[in-house]
Amino acid sequence: MATIRFDFTGRTAVVTGAARGVGRAIATCLLEAGARVYLVDHDEEAVVCTAKEIGGVGLAADVSSTADVQAVVERVVSDTGRLDILVNNAGILRDGVLWKQSDEDYEAVMAVHAGGTYRFTRAAVPQFRAQGSGRVINVTSYTGLRGNIGQTNYAMAKAGIIGFTKTAAKELAHFNVTVNAISPNAETRMIASVPEAKRAELTAAVPLKRFADPAEIAPAVAFLASDEAGYITGVVLPVDGGLAI
Numbered sequence: 001m002a003t004i005r006f007d008f009t010g011r012t013a014v015v016t017g018a019a020r021g022v023g024r025a026i027a028t029c030l031l032e033a034g035a036r037v038y039l040v041d042h043d044e045e046a047v048v049c050t051a052k053e054i055g056g057v058g059l060a061a062d063v064s065s066t067a068d069v070q071a072v073v074e075r076v077v078s079d080t081g082r083l084d085i086l087v088n089n090a091g092i093l094r095d096g097v098l099w100k101q102s103d104e105d106y107e108a109v110m111a112v113h114a115g116g117t118y119r120f121t122r123a124a125v126p127q128f129r130a131q132g133s134g135r136v137i138n139v140t141s142y143t144g145l146r147g148n149i150g151q152t153n154y155a156m157a158k159a160g161i162i163g164f165t166k167t168a169a170k171e172l173a174h175f176n177v178t179v180n181a182i183s184p185n186a187e188t189r190m191i192a193s194v195p196e197a198k199r200a201e202l203t204a205a206v207p208l209k210r211f212a213d214p215a216e217i218a219p220a221v222a223f224l225a226s227d228e229a230g231y232i233t234g235v236v237l238p239v240d241g242g243l244a245i
Contacts, residue, residue: 006226008035012080013225014072014124015039016063016116017090018056019046021188022139022214026087028054029218030225035085038076042090063090063116066123073123083127085225088117088161089139095150106153113157114164121168121179134177135225138165140236142183142243162236169234178233180224185240187211207242 013030017023018039027050031037037056041047044060051058059075061068076083092112094105117138128134143151144158162181169179191199191211203209220239223229238244 006033006222006228008033008085008222008225010034011084012036012076012082013038013085013087014076014083014120015087015089016120017041017139019043019050019058022184022186022217023087023089024050024054025214025218026089026221027056029215029222030085031055033222036080038072040072040090063088063120064111066119069116069119069123073120073127077127082131083124084131084133085135085137086120086124087137087139087221087225088120090116091139093151094153097150098152101153109153110157110160113154114160117161117164121164125172125175125177128172128177129175132176134172134175135229136165136168136172136177136179137221137224138179138181140165140181140183142185142238142240145183145244165236166234173233178224178230180229180233181236182217182220182224183236183238183240183244184217184220185211185243186214186217188214205243206240207245210241212239212241 013035015023015027018027019041027037027039039047039051039056039058040061042062048058059072061072090112094109121136138161140161141158143155144162147155165179165181217239220237
């Protein structure tokens, strides 16, 4: 059986939350497939360092800021003349049970996850329309479907991303733009911070009995960004070791 090797030569990608973890792995995968990749993160030192290490361009930006987002899109289009792939991966946690969460905890999480996804996609649409093509891949979570104690803000944001994905897919299909999401379950700094007993409980709930390496998440994004996935839009693809079963 032939192996499909994605080829993004001549295409430009933006990956948010790309300084480390899943975002870094996605950026690396797209670069290896020939794309010009702009890594975006609020941590300027980390994103510039990562970009140098893997061969992309690192840009510091706050995804919750319309001005920052617009500046990134304008820079990318100015540099390369196009924007083909947008991966909305940036995220933060401000965990706590509902009655202990502050307005700031709620607003920060919503602004980065839901707000960042909304703002970057909106900013990319004019270029997608001019090109007559585009790919958007949003990162959501199992928590957005099933909930998780201590994460009402996070669950609300991730559920919102699912609704956004399906609606944007309907709106942008006319312009040959697909909008999809992945729901990953990977070994990241967020998982590393979980207490050992809770981590063991979470691992036991995964049919494959482990968390993915971030590099195992990236090919799913590459597929959804590819020509081969041109007839797929509005879906949420679980990349979670069977957690969603």
